Amino acid sequence: MSADMTPADKAKYVSARRAADLVENGMRVGLGTGSTAAFLVRRLGEMVRDEGLKIRGVPTSTRTADLARAEGIEVITLEQAGWLDLTIDGADEFDNDLNLIKGGGGALLQEKIVAMASDRMIVIADAGKHVETLGAFPLPVEIIPFGWQATRKLIEELLISMDVQGHDTALRMASESPFVTDEGNYILDLDLKRIGDAQQLAQALNQIPGVVENGLFIDICDTVVIGYDDGRLELRDLTKGTIVREQLDLPDRDNLFTDIAK
Ligand SMILES: O=C[C@H](O)[C@H](O)[C@H](O)COP(=O)(O)O
Numbered sequence: 001m002s003a004d005m006t007p008a009d010k011a012k013y014v015s016a017r018r019a020a021d022l023v024e025n026g027m028r029v030g031l032g033t034g035s036t037a038a039f040l041v042r043r044l045g046e047m048v049r050d051e052g053l054k055i056r057g058v059p060t061s062t063r064t065a066d067l068a069r070a071e072g073i074e075v076i077t078l079e080q081a082g083w084l085d086l087t088i089d090g091a092d093e094f095d096n097d098l099n100l101i102k103g104g105g106g107a108l109l110q111e112k113i114v115a116m117a118s119d120r121m122i123v124i125a126d127a128g129k130h131v132e133t134l135g136a137f138p139l140p141v142e143i144i145p146f147g148w149q150a151t152r153k154l155i156e157e158l159l160i161s162m163d164v165q166g167h168d169t170a171l172r173m174a175s176e177s178p179f180v181t182d183e184g185n186y187i188l189d190l191d192l193k194r195i196g197d198a199q200q201l202a203q204a205l206n207q208i209p210g211v212v213e214n215g216l217f218i219d220i221c222d223t224v225v226i227g228y229d230d231g232r233l234e235l236r237d238l239t240k241g242t243i244v245r246e247q248l249d250l251p252d253r254d255n256l257f258t259d260i261a262k
Helices: 007-020 035-051 062-070 108-116 148-161 198-205
Strands: 028-031 056-059 086-089 121-126 139-143 168-171 186-191 211-214 223-227 232-237 242-247
Touching (some): 007 086, 007 121, 035 121, 139 148, 148 186, 198 211
Parallel strands (some): 028 086, 086 121, 121 223
Antiparallel strands (some): 139 186, 139 211, 168 186, 232 242
């Protein structure tokens, strides 16, 4: 497996592997969705099986739920958990204030609910996800299928009124038909290039009746673990105002990542 991993995959692995060390016995943990979060879930599974870690996980998608169960992690619902100690999730973009764009994998709604029901949200990401200004990654917006074209029109009018230039809104497709989220909704991807006031846009989007939620995570995440493909990593903690740089001791190349290879 190691030979097939791209540099970005290695960096994702580094961040996920380090973030797993922040999970403590007895925690109720929100489990994110996506390729970076999958590395985390696999590592946590290994810690549960081999190191006796006892956690209960609340997955943010059916994909993550399936993976967590396969890894031997006890899976519970958010209702059963009540509240979470920690959520660890990937992101499509993060800025210096740890505001995020999420939803590239279509799981933004459950991800936001789970993150906001947690004492702490940690993002795991390769360094390529860092941006000065959010918006290069198209912003996913989850919308109700009923009257979705009307919702799109209202979103486009909103973007014009907010003076967002050159925008494009695309219904996310899964081959021939619209992509459907775990909650039975559609996703519109807004190609905005640059989001000036992310807070204002997030609030305005959610005022539109057909909009369920948007992929802007503002003031939700307080820590990021940034991974590099050579094992370097950086932990930025906004609450403490600290940046800690470390080097992850990776096994030699032949064994690299075999602990998570499935
Ligand atoms: O809906 C998907 C999630 O928001 C993901 O966490 C995000 O798209 C990042 O995914 P990946 O880790 O695969 O880049």
